[in-house]
Structure formats: structure tokens, C-alpha cells
Amino acid sequence: YSVWKHIACNKLQLSEDLAWMYFEGYLLLSDMPSGQKVALYNQLAKCKTSADRDKWRAQLTVDTLKFVLLLYIQQLHKINLRTSMVLNEEWPSRSRSPELEGRSTPSSSKALDEHSHLTFVLNHLNELMELLIEPDAYGTAGSDVNLSMEAVEALSFIIAGSIDRSKAVTPIHELALTPQAVKAKSGFSKITGTFSFRMLQSWLRATLTTNPFGIGSCIATGRRLSWPMAAEDKESKGENLGKRGKIATNAHLVPREHIMGNKVIIMSQVCKQTISRSSGTLEMATVKVHRCHFAYLYLLSPIRSVSIEKCRNSTIILGAVDTVVHVNACEQVTVIGACRRFSV
Incomplete structure (x- = not known):
């Protein structure tokens, strides 16, 4: 972190708080086990002074x-932010999420998150890969440039794949070494590695x-959950099914x-209802709460992340959130929970 802090503050003219936000953002998105994260932040909690925190960081x-890939996705190198916004060069934001208005399949007129993400990666794939080239390879002809195994492994930060219809998820560097990929000319050389x-x-x-496993796929092929409402018996459950x-x-x-x-859970149009849930299905899920009005939601299991969008006059109580709670375009919403980052 000390090296990044020097570059960010002295070279890029970023504030120290913003430099730490980028660095911590990577920690939140990394595949670090939850137990290790807890131990890490327990050490931070023991720091009593700013000097202790700086030493810990x-x-x-x-x-x-x-x-570096994370910084590129954030378009940190762009000086003119207005230009990058006009050219759609920024990583797609959550504001482009699909409308969940009861359609059984995603609307083609809406830009789904995963569609925007794919477009971004395809449009910037050459630059993303160039960032991973070893410095001494820049002087060679483009056709002769090779990527090391470590460089391709770094691509797994944003790209993964499958060879068995998504029954198992494989990092891109492992996928590129499979016989199917080598036969399809993934470019791997056994001689140079x-x-x-x-x-x-x-x-x-x-x-x-x-x-x-994105939002659009969950809407199209996901399984509907019939979570009971508060004070609801079996008889009234059938009567309220259409209002749910x-x-x-x-x-x-x-x-x-x-x-x-x-793992994704979508809660949409929960209106004038109280739902309390703690279950294995909810545990460590990415939860999207969308267009809920006058509702009380108690999601008490440990959760990976939560996105709350276009909700009004609602109270949402969350279990421990491993990464981020993001609130967007909401009115009169009360959120109670413990998380590592809260953004509005």
C-alpha cells in the first residue's frame, strides 16, 4: 500500500482517502476468504491512532x-471525465440495471448489467491485455509479444469461464490450458509456457x-421463492399469492x-408487506432489492453484497454484509446493518 499511496498522492494527485478507497476496493473484490478478512479488520479495530492505522495499511x-486492471476499469487514467462519460468508456454503473416490471424475460430495449459489462470488456480488451505485457516485450513486434502465465492469471479477476455448461466455473488461465481451448488456438506454447x-x-x-449468473439470467431462468410474510398462515398464503x-x-x-x-437473489415490488428470512439460500448471496414500497424486510443471514434501488418508505434490516451496501434512487428508506462499505 505504501507504494500505491506514493504513486496516487504524489504522481496522480489523488487524496489519501481516495487512494485508500481504491486499495480497499480491491480487497473487497478479491477472493480473500471471509475469515481472513475478519482477522484483517480486527487488527484495524485495534489501531487507536492514525499512526497505528498508517502502519497497519x-x-x-x-x-x-x-x-492495475481494477484501476483501468475505474478509468483512473482518464483526465477528462466528461469526455469519458460521453464516450461510454466507464465501467457500466448499477443505474443501468434492468427494469424488473414483471417481465418473464429481459427486455431487449434495456441495457442489462451483464450486457454492458461484456461490451466494455470487448471494447477495451486490447488495452486490458496490453497492461499485462512484460515491460521488456514492448519493443518487439506485436505478433511476437507473449503473455506470461501470471498475466493471464490476472485476467481471471474479470473473466472466468466454463466447459460444461456452467456446471463448474473455471479461471481463465486454467480454461485456456484445456485441450479444447488449445485446439481452438488459445495461443498457449508448451515450449515457452x-x-x-x-x-x-x-x-x-x-x-x-x-x-x-447475472441479473438478466436470474430474471429469465431463476426460481421463484415463496417466502412467508409476517403473521401469514397457510390459508392466507394462497389468498395473497397474487399480491406478493x-x-x-x-x-x-x-x-x-x-x-x-x-448466487443472486432479486426482491422486486414487495409492497406493504413484512418479510423476515434467514436461510441457506440467502447466505452469502448477492441481493438486489428493487421497487419495494412501504415494506419491512429482515434479511438476517450473512450476505455477500446488497443493492437497493428505487425503493420508497421502507425499512431494511440486514445481517452482516461481506462487502458493499449500495443505495440508489431511493426515498425515505431506512437501512440497518453492518457492512464494509456503504454507498449512496
């Missing part, structure tokens, strides 16, 4: 190549598709070993 390290820049990029462009909000999940489709960031 200086001991932290991250994967350099993956961190590296990947051809040109061939790997062509293979990625030919095979990249949208995230099968829409709650769906893709938990039955996500491989058990890869639920982090992939």
Missing part, C-alpha cells in the same frame, strides 16, 4: 497486475459471452464451490 499487499498475445485475444473475442412481491434466485444453478459473487 503499510503492511497490506495486493496482486499488482489485478490491481506463455500465450501469444494475438491468438489469445482472438480466442477471447470469439468465446466471450454474458455472465450466466416477486422474489427469485439462481441458487439452484450456481455451482456450490463458486457461490461467491454468482
Whole structure:
């Protein structure tokens, strides 16, 4: 962190708080086990002075190549932010989420998050890969440039794949070594142990598709959940079925070993209802609460992240949130919970 702080504050003219926000953002998105994160932040809680906190931060390290990719996704290198917004060069924001108005399938007129993410990666794939080239390779001809195994492994920060119809999720560097990928010319050379820049990029462009565990896929193929409302018996449950909000999940489709960031629960149009839930389905899920009005929601299991959008006059009580709670376009909403970052 001390190296990044020097670059951010002295070279990029960022404030120290913003520099730490970028660095901590990577820690939140990394695959660090939850137990290790808890131990890490317990150490921070013991710091009593700013000097102690600076000393604690200086001991932290991250994967350099993956961190560089994160900074690029944030378009940190863009000086004119207005230009980058006009050209749609920024990583797609949550404000472009699909409207969940009861459609059984995503509307083609709406830009789904995963569609926007795919477009961003395809449009900037060449630059993303160039960031991972070893410095001594820049002087060679483009066709001769190779990417190291470490560089391709860093791409797994934003790209993953599957060879068995999403029954298992495989990091991109492992996927590129499979016989199917090598036969399809992923560019791997057994002699040098590296990947051809040109061939790997062509293979990625030919095979990249949208995230099968995204919001749009959950809307289209997810399973509807019938969570009971407060003070509801079996008889009234059938009567209120038509008035219920829409709650769906893709938990039955996500491989058990890869639920982090992939298991999604959508709660939409829960109006004038009280729902309290703590279950294995909810545990470590990415939760999206959308257009809920005059509702009381108690989501008491540990959760990966929560996005609350276009809600009004509601109270939402959350269990421990591993990463971020994001609130967007809401009115008169009370959120109670413990999280590592809260953004509005």
C-alpha cells in the first residue's frame, strides 16, 4: 500500500482517502476468504491512532497486475471525465440495471448489467491485455509479444469461464490450458509456457459471452421463492399469492464451490408487506432489492453484497454484509446493518 499511496498522492494527485478507497476496493473484490478478512479488520479495530492505522495499511499487499486492471476499469487514467462519460468508456454503473416490471424475460430495449459489462470488456480488451505485457516485450513486434502465465492469471479477476455448461466455473488461465481451448488456438506454447498475445485475444473475442449468473439470467431462468410474510398462515398464503412481491434466485444453478459473487437473489415490488428470512439460500448471496414500497424486510443471514434501488418508505434490516451496501434512487428508506462499505 505504501507504494500505491506514493504513486496516487504524489504522481496522480489523488487524496489519501481516495487512494485508500481504491486499495480497499480491491480487497473487497478479491477472493480473500471471509475469515481472513475478519482477522484483517480486527487488527484495524485495534489501531487507536492514525499512526497505528498508517502502519497497519503499510503492511497490506495486493496482486499488482489485478490491481492495475481494477484501476483501468475505474478509468483512473482518464483526465477528462466528461469526455469519458460521453464516450461510454466507464465501467457500466448499477443505474443501468434492468427494469424488473414483471417481465418473464429481459427486455431487449434495456441495457442489462451483464450486457454492458461484456461490451466494455470487448471494447477495451486490447488495452486490458496490453497492461499485462512484460515491460521488456514492448519493443518487439506485436505478433511476437507473449503473455506470461501470471498475466493471464490476472485476467481471471474479470473473466472466468466454463466447459460444461456452467456446471463448474473455471479461471481463465486454467480454461485456456484445456485441450479444447488449445485446439481452438488459445495461443498457449508448451515450449515457452506463455500465450501469444494475438491468438489469445482472438480466442477471447470469439468465446466471450454474458455472465450466466447475472441479473438478466436470474430474471429469465431463476426460481421463484415463496417466502412467508409476517403473521401469514397457510390459508392466507394462497389468498395473497397474487399480491406478493416477486422474489427469485439462481441458487439452484450456481455451482456450490463458486457461490461467491454468482448466487443472486432479486426482491422486486414487495409492497406493504413484512418479510423476515434467514436461510441457506440467502447466505452469502448477492441481493438486489428493487421497487419495494412501504415494506419491512429482515434479511438476517450473512450476505455477500446488497443493492437497493428505487425503493420508497421502507425499512431494511440486514445481517452482516461481506462487502458493499449500495443505495440508489431511493426515498425515505431506512437501512440497518453492518457492512464494509456503504454507498449512496
